[in-house]
Amino acid sequence: MNEPYILFQVDDASYAVPAKQVQQVEMVERITRVPNAPDFVQGIVYVRGQVAPVINVRQRFHLPDVPTSPRSRLLVIHLGERLVALLVDSAREFVRLDSDAVQPLPGGLSGPGRDYLQGVFSLPGRLALLIDLQRLLNPEEKEALSEDLEASHPS
């Protein structure tokens, strides 16, 4: 099935999200910091009468942080009842892709964000990684737990 996707870039890779889940794409203005929020939550923004957390995708993928630039974008995602903004390096492309053409990720892959990917699209001359929004947006219990364990057993 041919479906619209929005492509965004983080570091050197291109990622795809189904356009139907993207409510809007915004320039990055002021993000309000939230004390004690998980590391990958950059803060909150106000979008159309709602307060949405901003997920810094670089942080989420454990990539080196860079300051936001004029090309940085907020992808405002609707997922069920939730409204969440993804902070990405840039987002400029709107493409139609055959959703059946998504291929499984090659085994043994351990790149950035491996845990948050559903598959990969082959575009002419490049790849677009399909994001698993559900996992990207969920507080990582396993991770938090292991951090707690590390904290309680200092090496």
Add this chain to the structure above:
Amino acid sequence: MSQFDSQDFLQDFLQEAGEHLEQARRHLLELEELDRAGRKTAGEKATRAALIDDLFRSFHTLKSLCGMTGLEPGARLAHALESALDGLRKGRIQTTPRLLDGLFHAANTLSEMVETVRDPSAPMPDARLDHDLLEQFAQRPEAPVEPPEPPSEPMFPAGTASSAETVHPAGMLAGYPRVAASFNETDWLRLQDALERGLRLSLAIFAPSNEKSRQGITVTQAREQLAHAGELIKAVPLIDGALVRFALVTASTQPLDRAGFPEMEWHELTAIQSGKIPAASLPPRTTVSSTGLVRVEMRRLEDLLRQAGDLSVTHWRLTSLMSQLEGAPASARQDLRRTLERMERNLRDLRASILRARLVPLAEAFGPMPLAVRDLARAMQKEAHVVMEGEETEIDKDVVERLLNPLLHLVRNAVAHGIEPPADREQMGKPSSGTVTLRGKSEGDTILITVADDGAGISLPSVAARAAELGWLSPGVKINEEEALAILCRPGFSTQKQSDLSAGRGVGMDVARRSAQAMGGSLSMRSESGKGTAFTLRLPLTLLMARVILVRAGPETYAVPIDRVEELFEIEAGAITRLESGEIYSLRGTSIALRRLADLLHLPSGADGQPERQYGLSLRAGDHRTALVVDRLLGIRDVVVRTLSDPLLALPGIAGATELSDGSVALILNVQEWTRSA
């Protein structure tokens, strides 16, 4: 689409069934009270008959409601209840405590059945016992009995009304939703009346212009002309940006002479049979009853409030643009400032009106309490009844819903730990039945809710002794009421040795206090040994709006609810004493602990280091005084509180967020949480 419709329908069902069940329980309780009092004046007999009639109707309606949603067991049980009530009504059976218990129980079972519609995974309760009992009383189970009069309330919202024969007045304005939307109940009645008198209706659109007004044709004049020619039902202004027009609805015996009104655009209104009313012409999903009440979903009011909040932000932006108009003529600037001030007042009124629309009487929260008292008293072989005062005091619907749980804990506590067994009470010269008083009172934007009992009271020395046993206090220490409450609210505390039906005092008190605090309120206690105990919840009138002080700490702006702040003062460096554990400030002879907001929130310090002047906000928090230190005070605002509902933002110490004039968001701090662990 059809799925949404059925969802809406189920919502309607749940709400309506819930209301009828609630009412039925209340009426059963009143009936029981009446029978227990045992007096039989003519007035009381009439009240009793009316109660039984109401109960009968409630169960009859519940039967139909269950039937419509396919809740078969519910319809059967409602039918059995209806038959029993019919027996009572016709005097075929008498009320006995056993029958009343049976009715209460069956009503509870029915309520659980209704819940299975909301939550299909919930098990369908077994009603065999209820049926057996009700049948015993109904002696000869009869075929379904139809009530002599149909229930007076319409079962469906007006939009689906089934009176197919009559012309619905709303149908006349089907093509003009904006005009229809402006019609209030009186207008509809006038329209209906005109239709019934066989008058012709016409709608004229009048667009005023400078040219027309030079010729003396204004909307006032047009209205007068129409009123002369017929009966002007309503003039509705239609505003589209700068274009203002008026829709004038007129009823007349003869067709109006349109040539006499060349400046108007005419529309003929023809009757449409009610069955064909386009949905858009009716206000959707609201029920207009004969009492002038409209049922509106809460979400719609929240939308309205959000939009009003957006308008406020636009207003602040406009206000901040004022400063850029230095070059403009002074008179123009003054006009603009006045207009902005008027706009601010209008906005405040608008928000206040929306908030008022969400208020419900406290009676809604008090309603279930008599039943809880009855059940627990019975189970503990005590006697107790409820007295309500100030139950008409209004509070936000949201607060009422979150109030139920803490209130229930306080009420159960009053029965379980406050009120003595009947024999003990009589020995002390008290009436054998204890009184639990529920009192509501408003103090500005704060609502005070008191749960008082006339029981044994709380003995401070025994609380202290028990606390000492638990190792929380040194033996022999004297405590005051506030300290006693703090001990009672500590999980794991219970002065009663045996575990009883109700949770020990500790658990309930802890829940009550935490719920109050989560809503930005507090719990306090007064007790007199031998005379009784009173717990008071102080709660905000609404959780949606807050009056806040905007403060700056480091690079960020935060909002602090003003009702938490006792005093604002400028910090004088000389009055600070630095200790190893922190800073103490001398404020007019008393000492107060300083907590720097930037440190508490781990904010990076500003590039220019600490600002020259800083301010303190002294906070209300029990005995020890704490002041929050901030870099700047930016002003006081009434803000719309946005809750942070996303799981990623479920953090203690943050009550919500609100938008600022520059489009960014400020966090509303629950300052207690930040200053508690001093």
